[in-house]
Amino acid sequence: MKKKFIVPVILSSALVASSFTATNVLAQPTDKTWNENANVPIFVKEKFAKKRTSSNASNALDYLEENEKKTGLKNPKKNLKQKETEKDSLGMTHVRFSQTINGVPVEGAEVVVHYSENDELVSVNGSHFPGVEEEAIDTTPSESVMKAVQAAKKAVEAPEQLEYNPVSELVVYPFDGENHLAYKVNVNFLGEKPGNWFVFVNANSGEVIDQYNAIMHADDIHQSVGTGVLGDQRKIHTTKENQSGQGTVFSLSDESHEGLEGIYTFDANDGEIMTHHSASWKDEYLRPGVDAHYNSEQVYEYFHDEHDRNSLDDNGMAIISYVHYGDNYNNAFWNGRQMTYGDGDGLFMVPLSAGLDVAAHEMTHGVISNSANLQYRFQSGALNESFADIFGTLVDADDWEVGEDIMGPDAKEDGRVSLRSLSDPSKYPVNADYVPYGNGEGKYPSHMDEFYDLPRSLDNGGVHINSSITNHAAYLIGEEIGKEKLGQIFYRTLTVYLTPTSNFSDARKAAIQSAVDLYGEGSAEAAATADGFDSVGIYE
Structure with a gap:
């Protein structure tokens, strides 16, 4: 039987009903499963x-x-x-x-x-x-969920003890030209190599079809005062308790916001909510926790006040952070359930919870997971990373850089004063492994002419690299209309119009439509949005 490529057809925001192929306007990933020859009609x-x-x-x-x-x-x-x-x-x-x-x-x-x-x-x-x-697809599985979960855990080398039980769902999974009945198993764990794996296990043979890691790397309420990593004085909400044998203890637990389950900050070294004997949190070991706790509240308030969103899921879910993760760990990530921050190595990075934009980046991944749920591969994954960067610079609104507060002395001496730049992406080089897949210059791209045609095995198809193209579009739009309007347009784009497999062209159309919804047909805001995407080579 001849196999057919199964590719998603995108119902996009063009005002015409004629169809054209995505390859006409955008550089495409090499993985044919995803969108080569995918129509983008209407x-x-x-x-x-x-x-x-x-x-x-x-x-x-x-x-x-x-x-x-x-x-x-x-x-x-x-x-x-x-x-x-x-x-x-x-x-x-x-x-x-x-x-x-x-x-x-x-x-x-x-x-x-x-x-x-x-x-x-x-x-x-x-x-x-x-x-x-x-197609005649038999949707009755012959393999059990239990066997599928075991196969998924084995495939990703998950530890025996997991922080969360794996979650599974029966799906039809179009992959490599065939439609598979599969269990979609989410295996989540910390450890030396943290994972938020999605594993697709054939529901009839028990074999693993595909897998990818979606770790997304950045009793009475009391007003306490703390010192952050960089010496900033922070006002934080803590909980005052009287514990037997310890007297009065203050914990990084904030249940002061109506409708929000709470904001909780844990110490990854013992897995417990951070506590202190005083309302003054100044000890050096406490500082990453102070920053994580403070920044979590700042991001929560941004989405609540600017977009009327109640926490990451818009339903008051608890906001949980872990600090002191790993050993000299130069990263932070959202694992589908919580934010986790390393302490850095002190040379290239300082504790990552010091960055408000880093916290906003990671928490925005939580918003994305609970709205458009953009698949963490290729262009949809690059949009996932891009929206996290964009909202990072909207919450920490002083500049258009991401991570400028977490860079260590060696990084700064070497000219790396932030992780990424929305205003000038090409100021930084990409990993040497990625250079052959770009235009040869080895810099972060700011235009589709510089798109990195990365395979699935590298950076999940370029999620952290090609994201800088839509980042730069957002910068150009924001410079024209201001960050507040940019935030309104991109929040609506994310939560109303984008779907899991949206690509760059879809994001352009959705953003323009969002600007029209908010500010009217023919408005300066809609024109600026179109111009921003035009300027980076993302067209309809």
């Missing part, structure tokens, strides 16, 4: 005469059913399952669907139907895998 945009009745999802499916030829979605009433419906601050309603086969979700395939404040259907975007519906 962001269906029109007024839908029929108003919503009691079932918004029902009317959305009616529209999709009537417009199969326009969208390419076959039998949507059978193959789409409502995921969620949200009404935003503009009064628009957004109905998000997952593509399914016999009720089993197709990995990465989501379609979003958007209604105006007047209950008119105005647009549809997202991605789906055409042809999957026509």
Whole structure:
């Protein structure tokens, strides 16, 4: 039987219904599974005469059913399952669907139907895998979940003791030209090589199909005062307790925010919430914890005050940080559940919790996981990293650099005064292993002409490298309209329009549409957004 490449079709934000290939406008990853020959046809945009009745999802499916030829979605009433419906601050309603086969979700395939404040259907975007519906896919697994979890743990060399139990889900997984019935197993652990692995195990043979690590590397409430890593004085919320045999103890536990479960900062050395005998947190060992605790609250307040978002999941989930992780560990990461900060080696980096933009970067990964959930590979992964960088510079709004407060003396002496620059990405070189895949100059790219065509095995296909292209677009837009408006546009882009497999072209269209939603058709903000993406070579 001849194999067919299964590629996602993107319903994008162009105002026309004609189709064209992504390869016409963007450099593409070498992994054909992801998007070579992937069509990017339409962001269906029109007024839908029929108003919503009691079932918004029902009317959305009616529209999709009537417009199969326009969208390419076959039998949507059978193959789409409502995921969620949200009404935003503009009064628009957004109905998000997952593509399914016999009720089993197709990995990465989501379609979003958007209604105006007047209950008119105005647009549809997202991605789906055409042809999957026509294949005879047996969605009854013959292997058990337990065996799949064991296979996943073995594949990623997980330690025997895990901080969290693996989570599994049965999915249809289009990969390497075939549609597989698979268990998607999330294995999460710390240790010397921390992992937030997603492993796809064939639900019939028990063999591992694919895997990738999505570790994303950066009783009464009391007002305490602490000193941060760089000597800054911090006002932090702690909890005062009387413990038997220890007297009064203050802990880095903040439950002062209504509707938020809490902000908690742990010491990775003992796995316990950090405590101190005094309300004055000045000891050197405590300083990384003071910064992590303080910065977590600052990021929480930014998303709450600017975007009316209640924590990372918009539902008040606890914000958890670990400090003192590893030995001379020059990194920080979001592992799908918490922020973790190394202390640095003191030469190239100081303790990473010192950086407000680093905290904002890592916490934004949590926002992304609970909104667009951008897959952490190739262009969708680069968007994941880019949005984390962009919001890092919006929360820490003094400049357009990421990580300027965590660089050690040796790094500064060598000219590395930050991790990445949105204003001038090419000021820093990339890893030597990546150079052959770029234009030969070996610098972070700021234009699609400099795109790194990295394989899946290097930087997950360039998630930290090619992110600087959309970073630079955001910088150009922000310089034109200001950081506050940039934040509004990109937050809406992330939470309303992007889906797990969105690429750079989708992000452009979604950002422009978000600017139109917020500031109007023909507005200076919409024009600046288009110009920013044009300037870095990201077109429709």
